[in-house]
Amino acid sequence: MTSTIHLGLSVGQRSQHMVICGDDGLAHRLAVELDAVCGEAVTVVLRSRRDEHGAEIAALHRDPHSPVELLVAAQPDEQTLRAAGVERAAALALTYRDDQTNMMAALLARSLNPSVRLVIRMYNRERGRHLERLLDRAAEVREQPDDLAADASTTVLSDTDTAVPELVSAAAVGRGHTLQVEGKVFRGVVRPAGTPGQATDLATLAVLSGAHQDDPASEDSAETPGEDGTQLLPDTRTAYHRQFTHGRLMLEEVTHHHAPEAPATSHGCREWVRGHLTHLPWKVFLSREVTAVFGMLAAVVVALAIATALVEKISLWRAAYLPLLDIFTMGDPATEASVGRQVLQLIAGFVGLAVLPLVVAATMNATDAFRAASANHPPADDLVDHIVLVGLGKIGTRVLARLRTTDHKIVVIERDPHARGVSLARELGVPLLLEDATDTGVLDQARIRQSKSLLVLTREDSENLDIVMAAREINPRVRVVMRLYDDDFAATVSRTMRASYPDALTRSRSVSALAAPAFAAAMMGRHVLGVMPVERGSLLFTVVDVAGHPELEGHSVHEAFRENEWRVLAVGAAGTRQSASSMDTLAGLRLDRPGLDWRPSHGRVLCADDRVVLATTRRGLDILMTGVQPHPPERRPM
CATH class of the missing domain: 3.40.50.720 (NAD(P)-binding Rossmann-like Domain)
Known part of the structure; x- marks a missing residue:
């Protein structure tokens, strides 16, 4: 009903x-x-x-x-x-x-x-x-x-695909919502009050209400309003004067995507094989189980050899050789031998029946352990500042593929040798540990003490939390990004971890929370590239053809800026209307004609053949799309 x-x-x-x-x-x-x-x-x-x-x-x-x-x-x-x-x-x-x-x-x-x-x-x-x-x-x-x-x-x-860029960005560069255009990755990053700008900064997106606000897009971030409040898309004078007392949200260019590294040369392959052989787990054949079984077999052989030597009056070598044949049922029946020899042969046969199954079982177990352990490709002893990725399921596999298009070093942990991402990790030559990350010593093998980030993407919330808590004990300052299914649980964990480790970044989000902005942007129209929450407001990133927009066409980049409404971020040549199949909101938009200029001259005049990427408020986007002008603001008394 x-x-x-x-x-x-x-x-x-x-x-x-x-x-x-x-x-x-x-x-x-x-x-x-x-x-x-x-x-x-x-x-x-x-x-x-x-x-x-x-x-x-x-x-x-x-x-x-x-x-x-x-x-x-x-x-x-x-x-x-x-x-x-x-x-x-x-x-x-x-x-x-x-x-x-x-x-x-x-x-x-x-x-x-x-x-x-x-x-x-x-x-x-x-x-x-x-x-x-x-x-x-x-x-x-x-x-x-x-x-x-x-x-x-x-x-x-796909909610998985749209969540991957956020997970990669959080692990690689910390906080900040990401935007991808033409293979370039951008994020909103907070510059604390009094800190100078960076060479990678493209534009000031907002001046924040709290001088110490470090994550304006986070739902559980502190909201400490200042006397002027948050100002989206401020003019240059405002941004300059308030940078000394307020944090600023800047648009930063993070990285350029590039293809994964080419396969190793023959010389490199030989070096890899030589290094891999030195790390093979030969010690599994010296396990307690194997040594106990073969030690018992050796003791039985020695005892039977001494008894045979005393009974048959033969050399020590032959005395050891005959019982071994009897134990392994390789000798002929001693029907013509003495009674003592026949008794010892029967004893050796019964010993073989009892010991041989143990020998076979121990050997098979050691072989299986060797096969599983040799599948590992542990990281080099001098590896530092890398990202540890735990879990190679659907999301973990795509995160690994995306991380490999950057310059970051990666170590992967996955307990299931048949997981979908294991073959990709081996193909890319990424250090791989086929172990349970919750087991003692596994995180140490991944050199978590020397790593800069930890990405935990298994399917179990409790297991993810266990891994993160163990990693925090080993390396209190490691940057942690954790996937949790339950949204409320994710927010609670994030607040608790931040309170316990205030000097380290912990971000725990559900896939649905990471994917929602991309779905929202798509619902608002194909011209919307992404949505970035900023404290209690939001900014939208849009692509607009200049033709037909009197607020843009014929104006310079400087003149086209409207305070608190929109700002031109990039200028390029306009193309034909794009099909939906070539669009991928937040997960990488490809425009028809590449070559956007992300640092356009303020004096560049926008013409009808141009296409621009804008940062806008919702009100500013409505003005641009509908042409409805807002009421002029009231003049303040002098």
Whole structure:
């Protein structure tokens, strides 16, 4: 049964609200992002109010200051989508865990509203690409000519892929939301009060309210308002004068992506093999179990050899040789020998029956241990300032691939030799420990004392926390990035670890929390590259063609700046409209024509053939996209 809500819209009126259909943490985080960060009115379709995430979204709905509406329905069928207002909605996000459910709902939504902007969560990448092209083609065929404001794009995202850049950035460079354009990586970094700028700084994004605010985008960061409050996109004079008393949020260029290193030469391969052989775990064949079994066998052989020598009056070598043949059932029956020899042969046979299974078992166990341990590729003894990555599942594998495109050194720990990322680690030649990171000594083998960062990405929250606590005991200053499924638990762990180790960075976030900004940006339109929370406000990064924008066209970069509204970050040549398949919000946007200038001259005049990347407030983006000018500010009395 579906519970209907009233949206207050007349028939045929197109609303600006957004609809989310989902049943897990991503739906909740996306509702929070659109409501609190982006200021959007949101309708959330839930399967139940009683589960954990349904209760969290219901709490948002009960907040009198939140415009979040609820609709409870078992499936996103046509009746449900109509009741949620999809026919008039600006955007629809489908975040169910089931690809087929999302596909069916997307096809229904496109038929109900050809101009709705669709954002779909898909686990199967190939299927997602096909669906994206199909729905975009359907939108082009049924596009309404009088709906000029429509952006009927379809964006298929994976929460795993969108979370990876944030995890990599947090481990590699610390705090700061990341943005990727044309293979370049940028982040928002805080410069404390009184500290000079860096050569990598591109622009001042905000002057913060708290002079010691070190993580303005964090939900659990301290909020110490100053007398002037946070100022987004300040002018140069304000940014200069307040830098001595307030922290500044700067846009910093982090790194240039490059291809992984080429395979080693033959000489390098020989060196690697020689070094690997010296680290093989030969000592497993000297384990207590193996030495005990073979020691017992040796003692029995010696005793039988002495008895044989006394009975048969033969040399010591022959006296040891005959019992060994008897134990291993390799000798002939001693039917023609003396009675003493026959008795000793029988004794040796019974000893063989008892001892040989133990010998075989110990040998096999040692061989298996040797095979497993020899698969390890331990780090060099002089390795320092590296990143330790624990877990090579779906997310860990993609994080490893992304980290290898940077200049950072990596050591990987994975207890499952069949995990999907183990083959990639071996192919890349990354130091690999096939061990349980919770076992004593494993973190020491990964040289955690000398590392600068620890990324813990296993599937178990409790195991992740155990690893982090052990690492903190060994290296209290190591930068920690931890993946936790439970959002509230992640925030609690982060606060506790920061309180216990104030001199070290600890960041614990769920994948849904890291992915939500990318989904929110896609819902706001394909021109939005990313959303960066800043204390209680937010900044949006957008790409805009200069043609048709009187606020930009014909003006210099300096003149195009509008205080607290928008700032030009980069200028390049405009291209044709991009297909959805070539877009990847927050996970790396490729523009049609590469070559953006991220340090444009203030005197450069913007022409109709230019395309610009802007940092804007939500109000500034509305002005640029709609052309509606705000009311002029009241003049203060002199």
